Amino acid sequence: MVNIIIFGPPGSGKGTQAVQLAQKYNLIHISTGDLLREEIANGTSLGLDAKLYIDSGKLVPDKVMIDIINIKLEENKQVQGFIFDGFPRTVPQAEALDNLLNQKGMTISKVLALDVSVEELKKRILKRGMTSGRSDDTDELIIDKRVKEYEEKTKAAANYFDRQEKLSLVQGEGTIEDTFALLCEVIDK
Numbered sequence: 017m018v019n020i021i022i023f024g025p026p027g028s029g030k031g032t033q034a035v036q037l038a039q040k041y042n043l044i045h046i047s048t049g050d051l052l053r054e055e056i057a058n059g060t061s062l063g064l065d066a067k068l069y070i071d072s073g074k075l076v077p078d079k080v081m082i083d084i085i086n087i088k089l090e091e092n093k094q095v096q097g098f099i100f101d102g103f104p105r106t107v108p109q110a111e112a113l114d115n116l117l118n119q120k121g122m123t124i125s126k127v128l129a130l131d132v133s134v135e136e137l138k139k140r141i142l143k144r145g146m147t148s149g150r151s152d153d154t155d156e157l158i159i160d161k162r163v164k165e166y167e168e169k170t171k172a173a174a175n176y177f178d179r180q181e182k183l184s185l186v187q188g189e190g191t192i193e194d195t196f197a198l199l200c201e202v203i204d205k
């Protein structure tokens with residue numbers, strides 16, 4: 017079983033890469049951003065609550081996210097492994113993921129973090145915002161807030177795995193293909 021986490025600031029391409037990695041390594045792709053957007057589209061109460069946070073560029077509370085992940089792990093037993101995209105985003109989420117996996121006899125195998133400059137991130141998100149239909153992709157102030165949340169909270173979650181010697185930093189400014197090759201190199205090592 018291989019369980020991978022892919023970290024990266026908003027616009028770093030982690031969603032695109034996670035989809036391709038899931039395909040190549042036969043993993044279940046769990047994107048918490050996609051799951052929340054699905055809840056919003058379905059008009060659930062969880063979705064309505066989450067929308068307030070997402071639209072202001074803030075993180076959704078840990079408890080909500082940990083419950084969502086627990087449900088997904090329970091729904092997908094007997095699988096080859098998972099790729100977590102957009103989760104964990106805080107140290108409490110990282111600890112909770114470690115604990116949930118341990119309880120089920122699993123562990124995190126590799127942790128990847130995409131490195132992209134803030135200027136490049138903003139350029140990419142604003143471009144994506146022209147077609148993504150995501151309101152959090154169009155307003156520069158909201159984008160700044162999302163990047164700040166990453167710097168202040170999510171980097172600490174990545175460092176949590178660095179202390180376990182599982183973290184690899186990968187250059188994410190090249191083409192999709194270049195970055196994919198670099199990520200595969202780390203996984204195959």
Ligand code: AMP
Pocket residue numbers: 026048049050052069070073074075076077081101102103104105109162
């Ligand atoms: P993403 O599609 O991963 O960029 O996520 C979009 C938004 O969903 C984020 O800006 C957060 O508001 C929210 N979100 C997604 N995953 C998480 C998480 N693990 N913890 C807290 N908020 C999250």
